[in-house]
Amino acid sequence: MTNQPVHSPQFFLTAPSPCPYLDGQFERKVFTHLVGEKAAELNDLLTQGGFRRSQNIAYRPACESCRACVSVRIVASEFEPxxxxxxxxxxxxxxxxxxxxxxxxxxxxxxxxxxxxxxxxxxxxxxxxxxxxxxxxxxxxxxxxxxxxxxxxxxxxxxxxxxxxxxxxxxxxxxxxxxxxxxxxxxxxxxxxxxxxxxxxxxxxxxxKDRGLPHVYLGYWVEGSRKMEYKTRFRPQDHLGPSGWDRYED
Known part of the structure; x- marks a missing residue:
């Protein structure tokens, strides 16, 4: 039996619950705790991998039959209003x-x-x-x-x-x-x-821009959800897909 290092995160899966964005769908989330001296480093890595933070929890969708939630980040370094x-x-x-x-x-x-x-x-x-x-x-x-x-x-x-x-x-x-x-x-x-x-x-x-940081992370975008439409107005922006972050185009 291999012992897992103390600083390695453990991930958990929530039970299904009604989706707040798409009628008739159920959502599940995978999550881990963000605590200790490595929390900031872990939060950076997980956010770049599509997670969001809520208090000391990092989570991302893990729905069985739906992949509608897409992580979005604005390319601030190239943005012009x-x-x-x-x-x-x-x-x-x-x-x-x-x-x-x-x-x-x-x-x-x-x-x-x-x-x-x-x-x-x-x-x-x-x-x-x-x-x-x-x-x-x-x-x-x-x-x-x-x-x-x-x-x-x-x-x-x-x-x-x-x-x-x-x-x-x-x-x-x-x-x-x-x-x-x-x-x-x-x-x-x-x-x-x-x-x-x-x-x-x-x-x-x-x-x-003032901090010299290239991105602003906006969380998730769901195509077809009126609540989320505003997020795609801020371009250029990247969406996280199976092959990583790609530039979003209509």
């Missing part, structure tokens, strides 16, 4: 973004709850408490940042004006050796007309 994206950047030029260590706040959680209640009432995260949110942010063994997006002089929901500006969006992102991985992001539903989801992606592309 199109006309629509330049309008988005201009429209949101009054936003100030600041990067912090991955620490939660009650202000973030209030915005998170507004976002879930407006956008994901029946999703798997809909019943997350403030403690659950804190775990989502803090439970990480890899280099992780939280980015707050604010508008100065804009009143908060209670009518007061915060000195640092109204918080309208938040992104939780991992800093990897070859890029940024957007773990989760959310925004104030009252500002939906600003396309803040796209704005945060554009901001991450610039942050990757």
């Amino acid at each position: 199109n006309k629509s994206m330049r309008r988005n950047l201009a429209r949101n030029s009054d936003i100030t973004a600041r990067e912090f260590q991955a620490e939660p706040s009650s202000e973030q959680y209030a915005l998170f709850r507004d976002y879930l209640d407006a956008r994901h009432q029946r999703g798997g995260m809909s019943d997350m408490t403030v403690l659950d949110y804190a775990m989502m942010v803090e439970d990480t063994y890899v280099p992780t940042k939280i980015i707050e997006y604010r508008i100065e002089g804009e009143p908060d929901p209670d009518g007061s004006i915060a000195e640092q500006g109204r918080l309208i969006a938040v992104a939780l992102s991992d800093i990897m050796g070859d890029g940024l991985s957007m773990v989760y992001s959310f925004f104030d539903p009252d500002y939906a007309s600003r396309s803040l989801g796209s704005y945060m992606i554009l901001d991450h592309i610039q942050r990757a």
Whole structure:
């Protein structure tokens, strides 16, 4: 019997559950734990292999009869915004973004709850408490940042004006050796007309460029899923297939 080295990850498989993206399909995931001093190195390798991080877990789809989920990364080093994206950047030029260590706040959680209640009432995260949110942010063994997006002089929901500006969006992102991985992001539903989801992606592309990192990892794309359509707008981008990462073309 061969003993496995302590630092070697062990992988586990979940039971089937209804797919959140495709009706009539069931999903399974393979996952492992990201803990200890090798967590950052392992997270880099697994993300490049199509895994995503949630707290101290790295997972990827392992569905028996479906391969619809495709890992997507933007080639930030070659990216140039199109006309629509330049309008988005201009429209949101009054936003100030600041990067912090991955620490939660009650202000973030209030915005998170507004976002879930407006956008994901029946999703798997809909019943997350403030403690659950804190775990989502803090439970990480890899280099992780939280980015707050604010508008100065804009009143908060209670009518007061915060000195640092109204918080309208938040992104939780991992800093990897070859890029940024957007773990989760959310925004104030009252500002939906600003396309803040796209704005945060554009901001991450610039942050990757500023760090000299070639990629921004967006997670999974499912062809035919309206929830995922926005991801293919940011090009050039690579999709992970059987032979590795390939440039995506329509």
